[in-house]
Amino acid sequence: MESNAGIGAGPDAVMDMPVSPMKRKPDLWQPRQPVFWLLLLLAAFGMVSMILSLVATEAALEVWMVALVAFALQTAVLLWVARILPRVRSQSLSLRLGAFLLGSLGAIGLAANINGEYGGFLPAYGLKNFQAAISAPITEDASRMICVIAILALAVAARGTLSVMDGVVYGFLVGAGFEVFENLLYAMRADALADALQSAVMRMLMGFGLHALWTAVAAGALAYVWSRVLAGQSSRWWVIVPAYLLPMLLHMGWDAPGIYVFPLFKFVEWILLYLLTIGAFVAVVRWGRLDERRRYGADGGGSAGVSKAAAIHSQTP
Amino acid sequence: MEPNEADGGGTPAVPTDRDGRRPQWAAFWSMLGIAALVIAIPVTLGAAAPARDADAAGFHERVNFVPGSESETKAFGGFVAPEGWIWVIPEDSSEAERFKQLRSPDGASGFIAELVTDVSDPEAELRGAAPAGSALQPVVSGTTGSGFTTYRMQDDHAAGDAITERVLVCSLLPQGHVNCVRFVITDAGNSNWDDAIHGLIDSVEVL
Numbered sequence: 248m249e250s251n252a253g254i255g256a257g258p259d260a261v262m263d264m265p266v267s268p269m270k271r272k273p274d275l276w277q278p279r280q281p282v283f284w285l286l287l288l289l290a291a292f293g294m295v296s297m298i299l300s301l302v303a304t305e306a307a308l309e310v311w312m313v314a315l316v317a318f319a320l321q322t323a324v325l326l327w328v329a330r331i332l333p334r335v336r337s338q339s340l341s342l343r344l345g346a347f348l349l350g351s352l353g354a355i356g357l358a359a360n361i362n363g364e365y366g367g368f369l370p371a372y373g374l375k376n377f378q379a380a381i382s383a384p385i386t387e388d389a390s391r392m393i394c395v396i397a398i399l400a401l402a403v404a405a406r407g408t409l410s411v412m413d414g415v416v417y418g419f420l421v422g423a424g425f426e427v428f429e430n431l432l433y434a435m436r437a438d439a440l441a442d443a444l445q446s447a448v449m450r451m452l453m454g455f456g457l458h459a460l461w462t463a464v465a466a467g468a469l470a471y472v473w474s475r476v477l478a479g480q481s482s483r484w485w486v487i488v489p490a491y492l493l494p495m496l497l498h499m500g501w502d503a504p505g506i507y508v509f510p511l512f513k514f515v516e517w518i519l520l521y522l523l524t525i526g527a528f529v530a531v532v533r534w535g536r537l538d539e540r541r542r543y544g545a546d547g548g549g550s551a552g553v554s555k556a557a558a559i560h561s562q563t564p
Numbered sequence: 565m566e567p568n569e570a571d572g573g574g575t576p577a578v579p580t581d582r583d584g585r586r587p588q589w590a591a592f593w594s595m596l597g598i599a600a601l602v603i604a605i606p607v608t609l610g611a612a613a614p615a616r617d618a619d620a621a622g623f624h625e626r627v628n629f630v631p632g633s634e635s636e637t638k639a640f641g642g643f644v645a646p647e648g649w650i651w652v653i654p655e656d657s658s659e660a661e662r663f664k665q666l667r668s669p670d671g672a673s674g675f676i677a678e679l680v681t682d683v684s685d686p687e688a689e690l691r692g693a694a695p696a697g698s699a700l701q702p703v704v705s706g707t708t709g710s711g712f713t714t715y716r717m718q719d720d721h722a723a724g725d726a727i728t729e730r731v732l733v734c735s736l737l738p739q740g741h742v743n744c745v746r747f748v749i750t751d752a753g754n755s756n757w758d759d760a761i762h763g764l765i766d767s768v769e770v771l
Contacts, residue, residue: 281592357599364606371613373622373647382606389602393595400591407585508628508642508769 273341274405282400289394290349293356297428300359304435310443314434317447318427322347325423325459329416332532335539338416339405342398346417349394350424350462355432358383358390358425380503384495387425388461392491394421395466399473409474410542411467412535418466422459429458454501454521460528461494467531471538490531497524619653620669621645627664629679629745639743641679644767646760673757675749675764683742686715686732693746694719694730708733709766713742720753727753733768745770 277283306314329343365382369375398417403409430450437443468490476482500520505513628642645651645666652665652674667674683689687703694701698719706714715732728751734744745768749761 282588285595368610368613371616375622376625386602389598393598396591396595400588509640
């Protein structure tokens with residue numbers, strides 16, 4: 248495996264990074280990992296798909312401007328949230344960026360291409376009103392999980408360990424990338440400046456960050472199971488089931504047509520679903536923080552749990 | 565927070581598991597497996613899809629009326645279209661917004677629905693829209709499962725062969741006037757569709 252340092256190192260890194268005779272490569276760059284090439288393939292496919300989608304919108308310049316400003320604003324907010332999630336140990340910078348880019352290109356490219364297929368046959372089952380509620384939770388959540396698996400696999404390969412918080416942060420970023428690009432596409436489809444503004448504002452006010460929050464919940468559970476396997480413990484694989492199904496069901500409820508004709512009721516539904524989402528997210532973040540304290544100690548120095556093994560490894564050249 | 569990034573600075577990344585450096589084949593195959601599954605689901609369901617009229621109403625297909633901009637009364641109204649009934653789309657798009665028309669799969673029954681706003685006397689409204697000969701027919705009032713008031717009147721000009729039922733489902737507004745959804749149901753005596761019509765009327769919401 249390549250050594251790690253240098254590229255992407257921030258100011259903190261300058262102060263805290265151990266002196267190393269070798270220049271280290273980013274954790275994201277792991278050509279020996281088959282997952283790395285699959286990740287590249289997915290990103291390339293998504294990039295082509297997204298470029299074609301953006302070009303197809305034939306949006307006016309002012310629509311482009313509004314969409315890009317909203318994109319930048321949403322990206323900044325979500326990246327900041329991802330940054331403040333861990334308390335003890337932050338995640339790899341290159342993997343964080345990779346998660347965001349993979350979510351914004353790979354996950355959305357894959358989901359966008361498959362989602363459309365559902366429109367072709369759901370009316371035959373009498374479910375044309377439920378197309379979004381059925382297709383989106385299946386394809387979008389699965390597409391994001393594919394990306395999460397790729398990033399977590401590279402994290403494991405780089406560090407040999409994984410924490411619940413790794414899953415939460417990388418999952419959040421995959422979902423964040425997905426969300427900001429989806430919002431960008433919605434804004435770009437506007438015919439006029441006012442429509443683009445409305446789309447940008449509405450997408451920030453109503454359910455902002457949902458994809459990121461949902462993916463963080465499922466990814467946190469996945470990282471938990473994975474970390475137990477790495478530590479040689481029983482996997483407790485079943486933890487993934489509710490953690491994956493709950494965001495799917497919330498997503499389904501969000502996209503489902505309103506139960507009542509009055510728009511006010513749909514708003515009430517959305518508020519309840521958002522509160523449930525926030526509740527699930529807060530729970531998984533707390534779980535992640537407890538887990539990282541247990542693993543690395545309050546100061547990140549490693550005084551308990553897995554860090555015992557880390558201490559052994561740190562003595563090996 | 566203690567930064568701990570191999571490429572972002574901080575505490576060195578210390579592997580706790582020597583296997584971590586091995587190729588992550590399980591992750592690789594999991595990714596491919598999930599991708600294959602996600603692609604296979606719509607392909608399989610699409611191949612197995614039953615034949616169905618493209619204009620047939622779907623499961624729990626909610627139909628909402630959009631009040632015209634010229635309307636002074638803010639009103640919401642809608643109903644759940646009977647599943648499997650066939651949409652009859654008027655050529656005029658403004659008509660399509662105002663009137664919602666469906667017919668039963670066998671073509672025997674059908675209905676046209678419309679949102680009627682600011683109604684002061686539902687019974688008079690019902691009689692006013694009925695043929696002159698049926699003006700003396702009784703109006704039966706009742707309540708839907710959701711608590712909306714119904715007014716029903718039947719007319720039959722073909723000795724039992726062509727019963728038309730007119731139904732108003734109205735909201736309970738405090739100011740005296742009401743908003744209603746009006747249905748004109750043709751061949752209402754056809755018992756094959758009693759359940760569908762009953763469900764239709766029961767599904768109405770209006771405010």
